[in-house]
Amino acid sequence: MRVRKDWPRRMMLAASLIALMTTPTLAKQAPVENTISQFTLGNGMQVVVIPDHRAPIVTHMVWYKIGSADEPPGKSGIAHFFEHLMFKATSNHPAGALDQAVADIGGNDNAFTSYDFTAFHETVPPSALGQMMGFEADRMRNLVLSDEAVATERDVIMEERRSRIDNDPQAQLDEAVNATLYMNQPYRIPVIGWMQEIEQLNRVDAKAFYDRYYAPNNAVLIVAGDVDAEAVRKLAEEYYGKVPRGPDLPPRVRPKEPEKTTARSVTLADARVSVPNFSMQWVVPSYNTAKSGEAEALDLLGEILGGGSRSRLYQELVVKQGIAASVGAGFQGRALDDTVFAAYATPRGTAKLADVEKAVGIEIEKIARDGVSTDELERAKNRYIRSMIFARDRQDSMANIYGNVLTTGGTIKDVEEWPERIRKVGADEVKAAAQRYLLLDKVVTGYLLPKAEN
């Protein structure tokens, strides 16, 4: 059975949190000279080409501006379900033909679904780019949605949910924290869907979803690698250009969060847990919803508070006090709607969870009260921008960043100017962000605990 990687934007485990939080992006002053091109096909499909000639490889991605947060009420999981269905037969190819073709040429392919997007991608030699476009253009419109294909894949997804969520205490907790954190926005609903709703998904739902959202005018094509823009344009016109435009979609306006008035907690105790942990989370503006400079300040606040071993939390709780085995904080900035800022820790040895939580709270209150020093901010900017530059060195991360930004309300210019915008953030803005958003009486705290023996 093929493994699909989902990409739930909310990060749950400490490790994945760090990884995602510091996900770097393309920097203007990067070492390799790339000129990003973009253009739009006649049917509305947006195309971005990111040349990278260091190796004879190309990353081909189709991002659809449809994610789980766009699902109708009661149909949770259908975006992710549809990601799976896209690997079924089309009127031109049997199921598995794309996977087989990619495997035959030693490439790889996969797909992922998040709150704001669903993406399909292949990494192959440049000579196979046209073939990949042929497959993607074909399944964009020619899927055969039989009752049988739908029923089979629904079983697969229910099993996926059982194994990945229902059998994993951390995943169960994360799901409940998320449903608690967001009081109104659809990010509260798990990307994979609630089991009782997955069970009900059917061919009629799938067909309606496909016809509405899978169309060139709702897609972004990202091609990164050993290609040039003109060649990509010719291929894109040849393969994607003939796919008819889909319906015009209304703006992606979703329910918004109300003002928070309470502190909330979510606790899961399970016999399988040996080391407890906790996370503190807040709903904050995203790059798409923040006023100018605020999301950048939140990124730097995350970096200073908990971005790696130079951060305040690490230095205070791990190095100085020695009460935490791991600790971190960060901002998940790229989202169409308001998003999450989180801090988390795992106690070390015999340290009590409550003491570690208190120590994290003290660091948060300190930064909100006293702000950050110019030096500290400068170092954080350097670290942050350096991580962006490292990112550009990876073809797939470049493609991911552009796809992510372009499907969450951003533009190519936003990606290009990001380092400069980070540079411009003042210490007062970081302090203001902490003061405004990291309120201990408005936090949602998740606790994963070992189950006490009875």
Add this chain to the structure above:
Amino acid sequence: MRVRKDWPRRMMLAASLIALMTTPTLAKQAPVENTISQFTLGNGMQVVVIPDHRAPIVTHMVWYKIGSADEPPGKSGIAHFFEHLMFKATSNHPAGALDQAVADIGGNDNAFTSYDFTAFHETVPPSALGQMMGFEADRMRNLVLSDEAVATERDVIMEERRSRIDNDPQAQLDEAVNATLYMNQPYRIPVIGWMQEIEQLNRVDAKAFYDRYYAPNNAVLIVAGDVDAEAVRKLAEEYYGKVPRGPDLPPRVRPKEPEKTTARSVTLADARVSVPNFSMQWVVPSYNTAKSGEAEALDLLGEILGGGSRSRLYQELVVKQGIAASVGAGFQGRALDDTVFAAYATPRGTAKLADVEKAVGIEIEKIARDGVSTDELERAKNRYIRSMIFARDRQDSMANIYGNVLTTGGTIKDVEEWPERIRKVGADEVKAAAQRYLLLDKVVTGYLLPKAEN
């Protein structure tokens, strides 16, 4: 400014909890001989007549099968908003004409909105029944929804929200508890609506809502009082019979709750709070969603655990231990979807909230582990059924019970057989309900705390 009574089914304060939880209903063996009639008009309007000849008064109610839980995403508050708009001008009457007519004859009128229904009612002398029907039939279809009327009433409702929710710590907490308790069902959204969504409601939304839901085939007429069925039928046909049928509506199928995996808490500390309190809440089946007998068992579980001064919680925490000033528990059974079972307490004197909470938890675990005695159950049934009989003595409560049941999936037979069904519940069923639903590791606890001085 007229005062409208909303009827959010979720009950928040101890006092209102007791009041609602023991809301009694009509008993078959009641002292006054009433024969309930029901019939349906040609346009689909359901009519229930409850004769009560003890006084020359009649209660006239129109219940619409539309409540806040039926609202589209992002349009929270529109059901309640529409309740207000129904008091605006129609093409036949200026705004205020109904209120004035009712006041002129010494009656009273009002309206309320809940998750599952919106109801309008007048209490007047029987001679005015036709006039009332004329007004209700008129505003069912002839409202003038001007931009101005909509904008004015929206301001009224925003002010209502400010004064009733945003300026009241208990109401703020209750709202957050509710949004936390239900992870997926729309009962999580406040009846009055989230402020940021109320602000956006407009004439187009209102018109669409009116045309869809305000129609005789989506309404139940309840007439209780000094009238007979034939006279009511004639009047109903005369006034309501000519209102054209509205669109056929799909079944009221709403998103369902997922399995709970965590214990959660919601805390609000406010300087205006002098005495703290807490509530423990669970999502449980309603009379409409429970398997046979289970909702009745939950009603008796509420009665035994916390229904008044003979209850276990009262006897243990108030009388014996003296640590609680008030305590209670109960089941809000009448709802279209799964509903709430709650227990709550306020500490007495210097007793600590945590100790009171622990004591409530002990009583809950005891009832789940050891069950209830036959004697105790018998006494609880007697108390419960007695309260039903008392209820029948009030014309307005009779009318309310029928309206509530008929708009939440129930039938007249359900009301009539309710006492018998309560009689049939066995001690094992009460224990099973406690065991299955009142789980301390799946509870949502709300804490209202005084704000510590800084």
